[in-house]
Amino acid sequence: MSYSEQEGDSHYADTAPGYERYDEHQPAEAFLSYLVGLGLATLLTIVSFFISGTTLVWGPSIPVALVVLAIAQMGVHLVFFLNITTGPDNVNNVMALAFGVLIVLLLLAGSLWIMAHMNHNMMPMDQMMRMQR
Amino acid sequence: MSAFEAAAGRGNFDRIGHDRESWDRRYPPQEAVGGLLSKRIIVGYGFWIFLLSDIIMFSAFFATYAVLVGATAGGPSGRELFNLHNVGIETACLLLSSFTCGLASIGARMNRGSLFYGAMAATCILGAAFLFIEVHEFVGMVAQGAGPTRSAFLSAFFALVGCHGLHVTAGLLWLLTMMAQVFAKGYRADILRRVLCFGLFWHTLDIIWVAIFTVVYLMGAGQ
Numbered sequence: 290m291s292y293s294e295q296e297g298d299s300h301y302a303d304t305a306p307g308y309e310r311y312d313e314h315q316p317a318e319a320f321l322s323y324l325v326g327l328g329l330a331t332l333l334t335i336v337s338f339f340i341s342g343t344t345l346v347w348g349p350s351i352p353v354a355l356v357v358l359a360i361a362q363m364g365v366h367l368v369f370f371l372n373i374t375t376g377p378d379n380v381n382n383v384m385a386l387a388f389g390v391l392i393v394l395l396l397l398a399g400s401l402w403i404m405a406h407m408n409h410n411m412m413p414m415d416q417m418m419r420m421q422r
Numbered sequence: 423m424s425a426f427e428a429a430a431g432r433g434n435f436d437r438i439g440h441d442r443e444s445w446d447r448r449y450p451p452q453e454a455v456g457g458l459l460s461k462r463i464i465v466g467y468g469f470w471i472f473l474l475s476d477i478i479m480f481s482a483f484f485a486t487y488a489v490l491v492g493a494t495a496g497g498p499s500g501r502e503l504f505n506l507h508n509v510g511i512e513t514a515c516l517l518l519s520s521f522t523c524g525l526a527s528i529g530a531r532m533n534r535g536s537l538f539y540g541a542m543a544a545t546c547i548l549g550a551a552f553l554f555i556e557v558h559e560f561v562g563m564v565a566q567g568a569g570p571t572r573s574a575f576l577s578a579f580f581a582l583v584g585c586h587g588l589h590v591t592a593g594l595l596w597l598l599t600m601m602a603q604v605f606a607k608g609y610r611a612d613i614l615r616r617v618l619c620f621g622l623f624w625h626t627l628d629i630i631w632v633a634i635f636t637v638v639y640l641m642g643a644g645q
Contacts, residue, residue, distance in 0.1 A: 323524035
């Protein structure tokens with residue numbers, strides 16, 4: 290339900306306003322949201338576990354598929370469990386999330402990139418032993 | 423009234439584009455603190471910032487693990503150690519507990535004790551089952567000589583998964599505290615804010631577990 294239309298109703302009189310996940314949904318709607326989230330997350334989890342052990346798809350594509358499924362499942366958790374939406378009342382939450390995701394990506398990609406280069410440039414161990422003698 | 427319509431100049435707006443009427447209806451003056459938003463929004467938003475910083479901390483553990491995953495020092499690799507059957511059960515426990523935690527927050531909002539206490543108890547049991555399986559796995563690995571001191575890979579593994587396990591332990595203590603507080607003090611506004619934060623925390627732990635079972639277990643076992 291859109292937040293501007295129906296919220297003058299009595300149920301807004303006794304609940305604290307503001308927090309999206311509580312105020313935008315009636316109990317039945319909130320329950321449905323959690324149920325849909327549970328269903329989607331279960332589906333994605335089962336597909337992940339199935340794909341990790343299968344020989345039906347091309348081997349090297351499996352890790353990529355797993356990462357895509359994991360990101361999809363995190364999205365399901367964010368939308369249906371944490372109720373982060375793209376609504377105009379949720380801009381602050383989404384901006385904070387976007388900044389967090391940026392830092393996470395920089396940290397992960399940066400670490401992997403730098404360490405891969407260092408491994409690549411490192412002298413093989415036997416040569417290093419010889420030089421120390 | 424959407425932000426777009428606000429920008430287009432329709433409706434009754436104030437200078438910064440808020441729909442004044444619906445704004446006041448949503449945030450009645452008695453809930454406002456010095457012209458700010460209601461305390462519930464501030465608390466929820468602040469806790470969300472904390473959770474994001476927690477996720478960033480976890481990402482450092484993930485980066486460490488990803489860098490060190492091949493450094494087994496001749497010891498066992500994930501392929502030999504991980505039991506995906508157990509991981510599947512752990513995942514099911516945590517996912518279901520996330521669902522029951524959501525039910526508990528509905529129960530708290532409706533002031534319905536049977537739903538709140540029942541769902542919180544279910545969350546607690548599922549979380550404890552998750553922890554039990556995880557500790558069992560850790561003890562088994564240490565017993566077969568694959569403890570955190572065996573290789574850099576295992577150090578990173580125990581640090582990452584153990585850190586998540588510690589978070590779940592803290593979450594369980596918090597869960598019991600919230601049950602006790604609601605029991606002792608009722609559905610007061612400040613208690614409900616804490617229940618809200620607990621729910622956010624618990625759902626976030628599940629998000630981190632999604633990353634762990636994908637990156638550590640599924641990719642590790644499939645290498």
